[in-house]
Amino acid sequence: MTAILAHCPYAKVVCTSARPIRHPDEKPVVVRPFSFPAGFADLPVEKLRIKPAVEIFVHHRLVRKKQDPLEASDVRTVAEICARLDGIPGVVAAAAAQATLEEVLALVRAGEFPEGTGLGEAVSALFQPLTPAEIQALDALSVCEDGFDLNAAKAVAFSDRIDARLASAILNGLQAAGLIQTFLVDKQPRYRLLYPVRVVCARRLEEGGKAAAVRKRHRAFYLALAVEAEEHLGGPDKVWQTRIKSEIRNLEAALAMRWDEHALRMAAALRRYWYRAGRFYEASELMQRALQGVVESDRGETKAKAKALAGLGSLLSAQAKLDEAREACNDSLAISRDRFPKVAAEAHNALGAIAHSLGEIETARVHFQESRKLLLGVRAEDWLYVNASNNYAGTLNESEEHQEAEKLCISIAVSAKHIEYPHGRFVALTNQAVALMYQGEWRRAEGILDLAKKAQEEGKRPLAHWFLNEAIIQAELDEYTAAAKTFIQVLESVSEQPDPRFVGNLIGEVAAFFCRIGRFGDAAKLWGAAEAPQDKCPIPLNEKRRIDVYKARAKEALGERPYGDYVYVGKQMDESISVKEAVQIFRAVLNS
Template sequence: MGERPGETGRALLSTVAGGPATQDPGFESGVRLPVPMTELIGRDEAVAEVRALLGSSRLVTLTGPGGVGKTRLAVESAAEVEEVRLVELAATGDPVQAVIEALGLRDDGVSAGPVERLVTALRDRRLLLVMDNCEHVIDRAADLVSTLLNAARGLRVLATSREALAVPGERVWPVPPLETEQGVRLFAARAVAADPGFALDEGDAKTVATIVERLDGLPLALELAATKVRALGLRELAVRLDDRFRVLGAGRRGAPGRQQTLRAVIDWSWELLSEAERVVLRRLAVHADGCLLEAAEQVCAERGVDVVATIAQLVDRSLVSPGPRYRLLETVRAYGLERLAEAGESDVLRERHAAYYTDLAERARLRGPEQGEWLRRLDAEGANLRVALESETHALRLVNALGWYWYLRGRRGEASAAIARALASGTGEPKERALAAVWHAVMTLSTGDEAEAVPYEELDEAGQAFADWFMSYVRWVYGDYMVHGVRVERALAAFRRRGDRWGVAAALCVRARLALIHGDLAAMREDGERSLALFDELGDGWGRSEAMDTLGLLAEIRGDYGESARLRGEGLRLAEELGLEISFSLSVLGRTALLMGEHALADEYHERARRLAVEHSYKSAEEHAVVGLGLSARRQGRLDEAEALLRPWLTWLRQVDGQPGVALILAELGFAAEQRGDLRAALALHREGYESASASGDPRAVALALEGLAGALPARDAARLLGTATAIRRSVGAPLPRAERGDVDRIAARARAELGEREYDRLHASGEGELGEHLPRAFRGGPCQQPAAEGLDPLGHADQPEAPAEP
């Protein structure tokens, strides 16, 4: 590319000092600025900034990639200057002669050299030179500009180049692509010029915005694209931009050859590169949305090429964005991929790329204090990871490495599809395929679909423990709780044998939740607190948030809503700091707000949770949020709305064996029917709810069903059932808090009014003594009991081992 100012510059200065020369009488002619044929759109602020720089600096260089509009901006910025000349360098290899011609200097026999003639002509003049397209003669142009500015105090230079001149005193102003809104305005204006019938409506504006973004906001590309609208239409044009160089291949008459097509614009830059720069540029194109320097060094490596130094040169040439993340414009990337294919390197580079990003994902520390940092890093590499997943050689390892990342980010649908593709490829060792099957089952179950059985026997001990824990974690509120209990105990024992403290903390958290279902609040507290302490020691934000939610639920059950809100609020803060999926966190805060009588706040939390859950295809979180909205609606007397929200979820909950959820919804629907006075419907709903509650094994759910039945039955039965429900709640250390007594107080008041205080108290005490053993014949079912685990669990292996004793 030639030398920088140095020996050549000294030679020029020597020429200047060689002797006097007279001012050329032809100076008043020369090349003035062209009159633009179209309005400059979207550059008002840029013009103002460049003019301000020209007021304070004698050399301003506009840099940027081809097609970004450097020349047009320079012409507009210089338009108000009285003495200005345009020096067009694209078609010449001699910048000195180009300046002479631009000034209109005549050769009238003066013996002085050309540079001396320029110095003499400019020494006492106030003039702005616009030196356009310096990049292909960058060293000679830089030397000339340095010489002239040193000799002529009244001279200013506004240069355009794909790289800076790098001379003292230079102010570099990188010309940015147009922002989307500006690009839409430019595209629309040029489309109307090409087709007067074109009109931009709201729907078209979105398509044009897509076109602008895909063409990187480059004004030249947008102007070329706008001329195609009449022939192709907007939507067809947008679709065909995958082949942008062919679609935008027709020339613009009257434009320089390098600007007639999109390919010509990039060809111009490519031809100016060294072989090392071409190697690195085409290999950088294999990255999607850029890369860090570490990735570039490994993926773009070539013997004898200093990748770091070469990238720095490409940044200087406006072909790569400055770091720390090095990006190519999509147009440059598309060009680079074509050059990669021409060099026969496509397959090799894709494999290098996939190998690097698979290794990166496997190195990610997503458990512990570095969790947030690695989550953000994987976020930034999302596009590269998706490209790497296309490699059959690496896809299975990569999905296993990304599984926890996907789960934490709530991207279950994306994960499920990627894992299914990796499994369908048929590659990988049996252990890898079995682990991928676990991830696929978890993601599938989270989206509310049925999952296939996992080949448990193919997993090693660590894999089996992980599968036992994870399946129980995502399913703890659905299915057979004895099965979940066996799996969690098995996982906990394996984690302890392996010294896996994170696994121990995670298993204790799930075991605490299962203790809730069995009514053992003391065990729930013990395991929840031990889980939180371990996650605190490990510095794991996700785990702390999970353990805080468990303890917050315990505080809610005991009626300590302030403590519940504190714990869950802190858990939400941690989750938000990490950018985790927070729909459940929002819902549980909504429940706490509801119990505190803050209905508007509860509805806000639940609605936010619902929107996020739908966005992330998280079916169980969506159910939890919508049920919360239904609970709030009934408590505010909007019975029709409550039923409309709640009833549709019964089918889904039955499909996933969510008995506690079924019992809760049936209780709510039963209470709504009772409040309307439809006791027949209320009785049927509460009878069905009791069966679900009894099957769930949750004493609190059974107590709720009995309270609902009390409202649908005669006063004598109501009094006894309310007594039984009170005794059940007391037996598990969870008496009904004041905030949740609205239904019970209403039903008890009716029974007292009919029976009188003394008879009501006698029957209530009788019910407390029965504790479910002498239930009225008004409903089917039996006393609360734990269901037995039989057959195979969801992992596909028998539940014959007893839960291991805790050390």
């Protein structure tokens, strides 16, 4: 290259290389990996075909293999290959020279980049410009799942002698070399090894006999992170919720490394995150494994065990495994009752929720009240206390002690606002509005619901519960058109991921509204939908009883009279409908 340019001083050369060629007139331009968006597989073929990585693959395949342009059916295969290779230009180009698309895809899926092939050489070339220290850091970071932040990188891959500034400089250098990707989560940088890089580094780490020591550092860091996060999870602290969401795969990998007392501490610390994230099934399995590990090691009755049992009870309750859930919570209470009052309060709160799901309102009320007393006894008037108090207020409403419920809810709303817990305030105000509705004070209830909506918007939570109560008030005030529109909003808000605990109440109220306006057949169809939800988790028993109450009221008011060609009101349908179909029925009602 130097000789050519010496004889042709006005020539300009464009060439590709894994690293700079060190010519004095060289102007290097770094070509970054071409990333693929999440859900790229659902994109139309036309859009996939114009992705830069796909264009590189197709071009090199045409040049090297002398093949005709790809058929539309092959474009998706190429897109998957390019996405798995993280769009690294040189590696994508080398992959295009392999024998068949199916063979390339099989190699990439298996993480195989054979030596002596163009693909293997292209991946190896990525590491050539690096120093031994940089390669060692990459190897260590390969144990991280789904990325890592600067603190994790420092703990796992760098010695204590390297400060955060130097560690950040090394990571930025690796990003500039096209080996790691940087992205922001809650305005904080996170890093991720590109897939081919991570595969090679992980293999080299195992072969070098250093994997066990690195994983030990990884586990120690994430155990400390889980313990530090515990008190911030489940409440209003969104910063910690976001951080743990970003790190959950690392945390679960560290958890499953060895089922011992450290795994139990980590599982206990993550119980609230798992519940709030809706990961009931996977989390309950992990919790049971952690508890079993402690049984086998015979470490005795610890605070972590009490927390884990209470958390397991909540996770099982959300799956409607109420007998198992109650047993776990009672076991937690047996350990914590006289030793760990906050854990005992958590167990009582979970037992109250289980009793409530079974329709045992008085038992639920006792548990919620006991939870409140325990928290007050240790002056823990935090979000746990707000949650227990909101649950207690709900049982007061169901026991028809509406004035008492209203007074308590006012106090809870003030406490929630004081600790900056918008969702707790929303629930308190909603319970207060329900108490007012039962007392026939519909206009006051409507005003309180407006405050509840503001609290929920402040907490950036879904508004489905608010919309439901607003629709009930509008129906009671004979504002049928407004009520129908509001019901559509609430149905659409749960149509994608319906919560069966909420759907039972929702469908009952919708069916009652249909009866008010003479749509008896549609009401019966909706009752069928409520009794056979599309989710794994069945409707709790107390919600089924509410549906039966709505049916009984309708039959009492209307007798056994058929309405046109519709079925009798209250008769259970053999076939149920989905929530989306309920929206369509409602739109038809609105149009008529």
